[in-house]
Amino acid sequence: MFIVIEGIDGAGKSTQAKLLAEWFEERGYEVVLTKEPTDTAFGKLIRKLVLTGGKEGIIDGARISHEAEALLFAADRAEHVAKLIKPSIEAGKIVISDRYFYSSLAYQWARGLDLEWLIDLNRFAVRPDLVILLDLPVKESMKRINGRSIKTEFDRIAELQKRVRENYLKLAERFPEMRIVNALASVEDIHNDIVALVEHELSKK
Ligand SMILES: Nc1ncnc2c1ncn2[C@@H]1O[C@H](COP(=O)(O)OP(=O)(O)OP(=O)(O)O)[C@@H](O)[C@H]1O
Numbered sequence: 001m002f003i004v005i006e007g008i009d010g011a012g013k014s015t016q017a018k019l020l021a022e023w024f025e026e027r028g029y030e031v032v033l034t035k036e037p038t039d040t041a042f043g044k045l046i047r048k049l050v051l052t053g054g055k056e057g058i059i060d061g062a063r064i065s066h067e068a069e070a071l072l073f074a075a076d077r078a079e080h081v082a083k084l085i086k087p088s089i090e091a092g093k094i095v096i097s098d099r100y101f102y103s104s105l106a107y108q109w110a111r112g113l114d115l116e117w118l119i120d121l122n123r124f125a126v127r128p129d130l131v132i133l134l135d136l137p138v139k140e141s142m143k144r145i146n147g148r149s150i151k152t153e154f155d156r157i158a159e160l161q162k163r164v165r166e167n168y169l170k171l172a173e174r175f176p177e178m179r180i181v182n183a184l185a186s187v188e189d190i191h192n193d194i195v196a197l198v199e200h201e202l203s204k205k
């Protein structure tokens with residue numbers, strides 16, 4: 001089974017991915033807990049060229065294009081799918097990924113790229129059985145990640161996150177594997193909501 005956790009920055013994805021992995025392990029399943037961007041060479045390149053704080057997106061003094069960003073995320077994902085996700089699913093393991101191609105659709109669309117182009121670019125990516133969308137108002141996510149961003153970037157980031165949140169909610173109408181979970185609740189209540197969705201999915205297997 002392949003499960004993805006999605007949501008805006010600070011929505012609680014890594015917290016819930018870890019709890020879900022433990023839930024499966026306690027029940028005897030072999031679990032692969034992974035994330036995007038990955039820790040491979042492509043992931044490191046993304047962190048260096050796209051996600052680096054004050055010098056965000058700079059190569060030789062010029063910001064890289066949003067198309068180049070989308071292609072880097074897709075290249076990282078292609079390696080992720082081929083080397084880890086597909087082999088693990090085929091070996092009967094539970095794969096839990098903190099972010100996947102839905103992040104590219106929500107974020108790179110929010111940066112002005114064409115949604116259909118992004119969907120085509122990511123068509124190689126095997127579809128998960130279940131995508132948990134942790135939905136959280138931006139005000140709350142900003143509180144949770146406040147310490148991480150420098151003050152001058154704060155408003156710009158909040159504006160982007162608002163567009164990303166709206167995009168995720170639109171994507172949930174288009175992709176039937178996406179399920180919305182209220183991420184304003186306590187860590188424990190969110191975990192219980194996710195487990196209910198997972199148990200429903202397991203009952204179909
Ligand atoms: N339900 C919750 N209520 C309050 N705080 C939470 C909740 N879930 C997570 N947090 C806290 O919010 C912060 C962000 O959580 P976490 O790292 O899990 O989010 P994330 O979605 O993985 O973030 P990012 O996308 O930026 O990596 C952490 O300090 C975490 O302890």
Ligand SMILES: Cc1cn([C@H]2C[C@H](O)[C@@H](COP(=O)(O)O)O2)c(=O)[nH]c1=O
Pocket residue numbers: 009036037051073099100101103104105107108
């Ligand atoms: C996979 C993916 C990620 N992003 C963005 C979303 C976040 O702002 C960062 C990753 O940060 P995290 O703390 O490691 O979650 O990257 C993106 O824009 N497009 C993508 O495909």
